[in-house]
Amino acid sequence: NAGVTQTPKFQVLKTGQSMTLQCAQDMNHEYMSWYRQDPGMGLRLIHYSVGAGITDQGEVPNGYNVSRSTTEDFPLRLLSAAPSQTSVYFCASSLTPYNSPLHFGNGTRLTVT
Amino acid sequence: AQSVSQHNHHVILSEAASLELGCNYSYGGTVNLFWYVQYPGQHLQLLLKYFSGDPLVKGIKGFEAEFIKSKFSFNLRKPSVQWSDTAEYFCAVNANSGGYQKVTFGIGTKLQVIP
Numbered sequence: 731n732a733g734v735t736q737t738p739k740f741q742v743l744k745t746g747q748s749m750t751l752q753c754a755q756d757m758n759h760e761y762m763s764w765y766r767q768d769p770g771m772g773l774r775l776i777h778y779s780v781g782a783g784i785t786d787q788g789e790v791p792n793g794y795n796v797s798r799s800t801t802e803d804f805p806l807r808l809l810s811a812a813p814s815q816t817s818v819y820f821c822a823s824s825l826t827p828y829n830s831p832l833h834f835g836n837g838t839r840l841t842v843t
Numbered sequence: 844a845q846s847v848s849q850h851n852h853h854v855i856l857s858e859a860a861s862l863e864l865g866c867n868y869s870y871g872g873t874v875n876l877f878w879y880v881q882y883p884g885q886h887l888q889l890l891l892k893y894f895s896g897d898p899l900v901k902g903i904k905g906f907e908a909e910f911i912k913s914k915f916s917f918n919l920r921k922p923s924v925q926w927s928d929t930a931e932y933f934c935a936v937n938a939n940s941g942g943y944q945k946v947t948f949g950i951g952t953k954l955q956v957i958p
Contacts, residue, residue: 734886761944772847772933772950773887780943788945820887827943829875829894834887 732756736821736835743811743842751806751838753821761827762804763788764796766817767837773820779804780827811842845870845938849949856924857957864919864952866908866934873939876917877946878908882930890932893917894939904928929956 737752755762763778765788775788779798793815795807804823808815819838824830850865868874878890891902898910908919917934934949 763946765948770950773948775945775947778943778945786943789947822887824944829937829939829944831877831889831892832879832887832946833889834879836886 734821734823734833734835736819736838738838739836741838741840743808743840745812745842747811748807748809749811751808751819751821751840753804753806753835754802755804755821755823755833756802757823757825757833758801759823759825759833760801761824761830762798763822763832764794764804764806765820765822766790767820768817776806776819808840811840813842816840816842845874845936845947847934847936847947847949849934849952851952852950853953853955855955855957858926859923862919862921862924862928862954864932864934864954866917866919866949867915868917868934868936869915870936870938875937875939875944876908876910877935877937878902878906878917878919879933879935879948880930881933881951887933890919924954924956926956926958928954930954 734755764776765773777796779785821835822832848867876893879887880890881887901907937944937946
């Protein structure tokens with residue numbers, strides 16, 4: 731049972747480049763989400779999904795797109811990377827979208843130069 | 844909107860010392876509260892949670908937390924820390940308003956336990 735798997739672990743981008751951070755879970759969780767972790771700011775919610783085909787914005791959605799075509803996968807897309815998006819990104823899932831503990835992936839450390 | 848404050852950003856303790864990490868939240872309604880821990884090089888994992896009932900909740904590895912509604916607090920405690928408790932600890936809150944969860948995290952407290 732792998733839990734929540736994120737790839738890649740590390741990534742360096744140049745300003746303006748695009749990329750997709752991958753997240754997959756094998757626990758049949760309904761709810762999936764993306765957070766970014768920055769020093770002194772804790773984790774902030776970017777986007778979340780409550781099921782295939784259903785996504786919504788979190789606290790800091792600008793510059794990021796998501797989609798959820800299957801229960802298992804929830805990729806995060808950066809269309810035009812900016813230095814302000816340098817961060818550690820965590821994907822998290824939970825069994826239900828209501829009051830359910832989060833299970834986290836190992837994170838992706840992204841640097842935008 | 845809900846928010847979470849963690850008062851201690853960096854705590855250094857000797858082994859066997861007692862630990863208390865402060866956490867306060869702001870939200871006027873019913874909340875679910877969590878403490879997550881991130882050991883060096885690992886992902887965040889759930890330490891304990893409060894949904895309802897007994898305000899004193901016990902988690903893994905001897906940790907406990909007490910929900911004090913009147914103080915909007917959910918402080919984490921451990922009577923005697925070990926070197927293996929060195930980690931970053933995050934308090935989190937979800938407003939239990941009937942809608943989809945949007946968990947808000949505090950900025951974290953880095954705990955360093957000195958052998």
